[in-house]
Amino acid sequence: MAKINQSIPEFKAEAFHNGEFKTITNDDVKGKWSIFLFYPADFTFICPTELEDMANHYPELQELGVEVYAVSTDTHFSHKAWHDTSDAIGKIKFPMLGDQTGNITRGFDVMIEEDHMAMRGTFLADPDGIIQVAEIHNGGIGRSAKDMVRKVKAAQYVRANDGEVCPAAWEQGEATLTPSLDLVGKI
Amino acid sequence: MAKINQSIPEFKAEAFHNGEFKTITNDDVKGKWSIFLFYPADFTFICPTELEDMANHYPELQELGVEVYAVSTDTHFSHKAWHDTSDAIGKIKFPMLGDQTGNITRGFDVMIEEDHMAMRGTFLADPDGIIQVAEIHNGGIGRSAKDMVRKVKAAQYVRANDGEVCPAAWEQGEATLTPSLDLVGKI
Amino acid sequence: MAKINQSIPEFKAEAFHNGEFKTITNDDVKGKWSIFLFYPADFTFICPTELEDMANHYPELQELGVEVYAVSTDTHFSHKAWHDTSDAIGKIKFPMLGDQTGNITRGFDVMIEEDHMAMRGTFLADPDGIIQVAEIHNGGIGRSAKDMVRKVKAAQYVRANDGEVCPAAWEQGEATLTPSLDLVGKI
Amino acid sequence: MAKINQSIPEFKAEAFHNGEFKTITNDDVKGKWSIFLFYPADFTFICPTELEDMANHYPELQELGVEVYAVSTDTHFSHKAWHDTSDAIGKIKFPMLGDQTGNITRGFDVMIEEDHMAMRGTFLADPDGIIQVAEIHNGGIGRSAKDMVRKVKAAQYVRANDGEVCPAAWEQGEATLTPSLDLVGKI
Amino acid sequence: MAKINQSIPEFKAEAFHNGEFKTITNDDVKGKWSIFLFYPADFTFICPTELEDMANHYPELQELGVEVYAVSTDTHFSHKAWHDTSDAIGKIKFPMLGDQTGNITRGFDVMIEEDHMAMRGTFLADPDGIIQVAEIHNGGIGRSAKDMVRKVKAAQYVRANDGEVCPAAWEQGEATLTPSLDLVGKI
Amino acid sequence: MAKINQSIPEFKAEAFHNGEFKTITNDDVKGKWSIFLFYPADFTFICPTELEDMANHYPELQELGVEVYAVSTDTHFSHKAWHDTSDAIGKIKFPMLGDQTGNITRGFDVMIEEDHMAMRGTFLADPDGIIQVAEIHNGGIGRSAKDMVRKVKAAQYVRANDGEVCPAAWEQGEATLTPSLDLVGKI
Amino acid sequence: MAKINQSIPEFKAEAFHNGEFKTITNDDVKGKWSIFLFYPADFTFICPTELEDMANHYPELQELGVEVYAVSTDTHFSHKAWHDTSDAIGKIKFPMLGDQTGNITRGFDVMIEEDHMAMRGTFLADPDGIIQVAEIHNGGIGRSAKDMVRKVKAAQYVRANDGEVCPAAWEQGEATLTPSLDLVGKI
């Protein structure tokens, strides 16, 4: 079964974050909402724009209490070098995890084994580490950080308001639904 | 590994479509772009709004050459009854597949076994039946048909323009990227 | 071996009963005589007449201390919708169990696996949950609730009068037999 | 899965029939409708009345083109001796199969292994040897040959009129149903 | 290895004895010498003469402290019916065990599996339940109760006179042999 | 299952016979009736009397067309030495098989493994090599050659007169029985 | 690996010794030097001369504190008979072990399985039961008791004079060698 409604996998990895190397584990992630943003490799073409897009939405996500983790199968040494030399990547203020062993990537089931590279997957986990949203794009189809912000809000609303559900394409502030027997077969 | 870049699973199912029962197989699906829209059960709360949202975007998707397949583990008899009695569902003009055996749902890896119900997964397959985009939401977090239309356009652009990639949050008409050695480490 | 003289299987299911949803388990069933009436699917052709036939005999069965459980592999949502929209089904006052996982149907060994639908089986269990009568019809051969009432009476007589047996086609009030050595080879 | 809609098992057995011993196989049975009437043992109490009841309905069943086979795990020698000495059994004009090995009884899945005796099961097979109706009673609950005659007629009607189904408690001559899309959810 | 010098198998069976049904186990047998007389089936040809022959020698065997058990794979019901209707069998005063499950017959290793009938085996067990003599005849070769009486006496003599052996064709009262080193190679 | 109605086992052994050593196989045995007389060991106590008893009846058996084979787990060298030095054994004119490997003894299922010695078993095989009579005595209970002669005659009569059976304790010249349906349950 | 420097196998056997039968085990053997003299069978050709040769050297071996055990797969009964009737074997004063089961012969790894006879092996064991010398001859090649006496003396000398070794073809009284580093590469 896909990873939705399951716990994020156990991991321990070296990360590059704000000019420092640090060790981050799955336990460190819990207690806040988290987004795991997988991309194939440092120093490649489309990735920087997706990472830059996420970097631009990072302040809004931080206000929502969300931490972002970029993950590729490169080392933290490589992440630092990329951050040092690329304008786009240089904007990133969230941690970049070095997953050269592939443990995290396999744990989220997005490893392309013949390339030892990650698929373009994005995962939203709640403060308990339970995955609420998964989104995976093939090849050159770019992801949208703005869409993900909308989903974060919907997920946070559902968590905060037990028993209410967000109907399709819901935007913050719109009406929601409360399930009841009377509604069965009536919508 | 997740289903991205893999073929849609083999299946054969009875569908309710435009007032008729018909048999649809995975081979029938190929030759066009297709969206598989999984939902948990007929006659429940949030599903109708998601299905109605998709029904409203169906003309636009048809123009893009995309067929939509709604799938739940209910029978085609149940689909017809729901279509007959619900205003929201009555708007649907795309096929509703009866997957009471769960073959399709398991084939896309979105079965919740303890409920014998599907997770809220949406999959976009290209005319070769290869899955290009996957998106799965937990519980009450509603999906957006409009987002899916944007992704369809990006996927179609990448397929039509071999070698170009759509950067993050790309909208139709915007510039794209063509990968080349010179770009490595330069973005 | 067939299920006769065995305990009803363990199960836990959502049921629609008298306008409400409730959870029913195999333990809830014990303490009374029970009839399990399996049928293939909601919203189909012959089933309503069999269910209506049983609904018409329900008062007599209730006087005999018998509860009836209709079972199909549809959900309780579907059962409610059918009950709401069908005149025949609307007469039903006994619980309708949603067995979309197929646990109950497989437990009574009447699952048609390629259809994930139940065969037309009827089972009578005594207050200890032990199956006393099983009857299964193929395809379009309708069952008779009246026959089942006769069998209930015979079964209850045997249970109440230990050591006496009901001869063939026995009707309530007729003479019965008491086994003894002298009868061996004498009838 | 129970035996409904499956072929009768392969067997070869010695039978007592009309004062003679003869060998009967599953192939001999085909080409006509057949009833297999299992009972626990020769020279016991309730069995003679059930067998006598069936003997009394035998002319009607013969007119319907049905052969009856009584089966127990006694030998054909024992069957002859019982037939010679019991008035009730002496009326029987259909074959009595000696199944001391239990092959037939196990083939129909009605063996009580700890007793090496058959449960009280009745099976109706069509001329292709496919089982259409199964009925099993525990302990002292007597079976009714008359009920079985009604079921034979319903089964023969369904076989003769492809596409029509017999609703509940149908008696010969009553109206039947023809399935069609329009009826879905309308009964 | 054959069953000689081994314990009789464990069993529990219904027997017909002196007009009554009773349960007999392997433990009931111990404490006396016992003969187990297996025969294929009730109501057959040669068996009655063998059983009658044993019945005629039964008083002599009783004086020798030997109980006789007739065993076939028929039920105790069948044994009673045969006893009631056959002059030869009517003479029998020893228990007739109903071994329809075949447990006793298999325990003595004389089951003909394809017929579920016993071979014509006779076994003599001592008061400890240890088999001392085994004799099995094929097909129509009748056994002799008189021979068995001679063997009983020889076996009882050996048991009573530890260290002495009965030479070939020994009859009660004749000289026996006491083994000693001097006899080695001298007879 | 015991060895009755089965073929004698395959074997090849050195035998002492009429002052010579010769090789005898199971194929050599066929075409005549044969008696296999197993005994524990050369130069022991009771064996000589049993072997002498058989030697005394050998002329009569030869007239009946029966060959006798004495078998122990001693070598043919030992058989010759015993024959040379024992008056009783010196009378033997039938072959003595050396079965030091135990192949024949195990083939007839009469090996006492902890002693590598045979039980006192006697087997009668017909000219097809099929075992018709088996008789095994424990410890010191002597066998009777005269009894065996009677059984040979009964077995030869049954073989010669297909369809007739020898009743219990039958002696040559007495009446026999012909099985027929009319006799069932009548003796 | 061959048996040298291993313990003699566990065994328990009946032996003929000085006109008596007695039980001998591997434990009885320890405490003295022992020779195990295997031969194929009693009453055969070459064996008596080898056994007689050993019998003639037995007084010398007894003075050296050595017991001799003759072993074949014949019984102790056969050994006695051979001893009684053969002049050569009658000279034997050491125990003759009856190994009809082959346990001892297999324990020393000299069984010819297709004959169930021992190879012509001789083994010398020290008082701890450890085998010091093994010698096996094929077919008709006779063994020499005198050679064995020489080996016994060498083995006893080595055991008594720890650290000294007997050079090739050493005879009692000759010089021996004491191993030391200086001798390495110097002889």
Add this chain to the structure above:
Amino acid sequence: MAKINQSIPEFKAEAFHNGEFKTITNDDVKGKWSIFLFYPADFTFICPTELEDMANHYPELQELGVEVYAVSTDTHFSHKAWHDTSDAIGKIKFPMLGDQTGNITRGFDVMIEEDHMAMRGTFLADPDGIIQVAEIHNGGIGRSAKDMVRKVKAAQYVRANDGEVCPAAWEQGEATLTPSLDLVGKI
């Protein structure tokens, strides 16, 4: 089973022989009688005397048509060095096989695995490569080349005179025995 009457193992080894290195295989050995003389290691104490003893008897063995192969788990380089530096070993004119892999030593079943050294085993093979004599000494017990010469002669006599056997301690020229039935039990 020990190696007697079996073929010498397959091997291929480098040998030092008459100042040269050459490759010798098991096939090269056949066609002549051969002695395999195993010893633990080059440059050790007792081995040289045994090897020298064999070297002294080598002319006699060559006249008898016997080749000798000395074998240890040292290399042929080591053999040459020992031959060059030791007076005793320098006398050797037969091949010295380098068996550092242990293949030959294991093939003759004389490997001491914990030392990777051979036991002191001597084997005589006939011109067909079949082992006729095996002799193994533990520890410091020296072997005698003269004894082996005697055995060679006996083995050659038996091979040349089919049907005659050499009695115990036979020396060339002495009478031998011809097996016949008359001798059984007479020696």
Add this chain to the structure above:
Amino acid sequence: MAKINQSIPEFKAEAFHNGEFKTITNDDVKGKWSIFLFYPADFTFICPTELEDMANHYPELQELGVEVYAVSTDTHFSHKAWHDTSDAIGKIKFPMLGDQTGNITRGFDVMIEEDHMAMRGTFLADPDGIIQVAEIHNGGIGRSAKDMVRKVKAAQYVRANDGEVCPAAWEQGEATLTPSLDLVGKI
């Protein structure tokens, strides 16, 4: 066994070489001498000096007909970025293989699995792809390109002059040795 004298493993990898990306396989490597220089990761400390040291000796190696392949588990994208930004690495003119899957590293048996990084191993393969020299350093112990040049010359000399060997610490031009029997034990 270590990799010496074995073939280089099969591989197919993307390489950065002289400003281009190209695919290189194990087959491309053959036909020339090759050095595989493994290092843990791009953008780390000691590696650049070792790579620079090798880069400085590259002209000399090219004259000797040797190609050099640097290998780490980074991608070719990362290699390019490092080459673009590091002065030391910028000097490299030989191919840098991207082994992010670890196939090459595991093929040479130098993977540190818990880090998914290579050990500091250097391998010299001849034009047949057979590994002639292996050298692996732990942690911070730097390798010397000059040493490797010496070894290349020795290996090339041995290959060119069959039968001659290079003694210890041999430098080009010094005398070598030709193995012969006379030298055994003489050096």
Add this chain to the structure above:
Amino acid sequence: MAKINQSIPEFKAEAFHNGEFKTITNDDVKGKWSIFLFYPADFTFICPTELEDMANHYPELQELGVEVYAVSTDTHFSHKAWHDTSDAIGKIKFPMLGDQTGNITRGFDVMIEEDHMAMRGTFLADPDGIIQVAEIHNGGIGRSAKDMVRKVKAAQYVRANDGEVCPAAWEQGEATLTPSLDLVGKI
């Protein structure tokens, strides 16, 4: 994975050292730096020069606190003989281990199984017994003791100065590197 950064294998071997035989185990080795110098066989061609080269550098290595162990699959007897007779080997003052079982050679993974000889491997272990450097040469390519001395010094420097690394081709006294974040991507 290769042996680098692993513990030396467990072993126990006889060694020749300074005119004596002694037992050396892997535990004896610890507490000092150690070099294991494997070579194929005593009395061969190239080995003496390599061993002599090492013998010449032994005083320098001893000053560095390093013990050297020469290892081949010859015995310690052979080592002594070689030492006694070869001028080159006679210079050796370090222990020569007799590894005829191959335990040490296999433990370092340098066994050539088809020859039961070691590859030309050299291993440097630190005082904890952890292997720091491995170097293996094929065939005739001689090793250099001087190179190994350089590596010993580098390894000792790294061990003594935690956190500093020796760059490529480092010689004692040259500058080393201290890893820090600032250096990443800067060399």
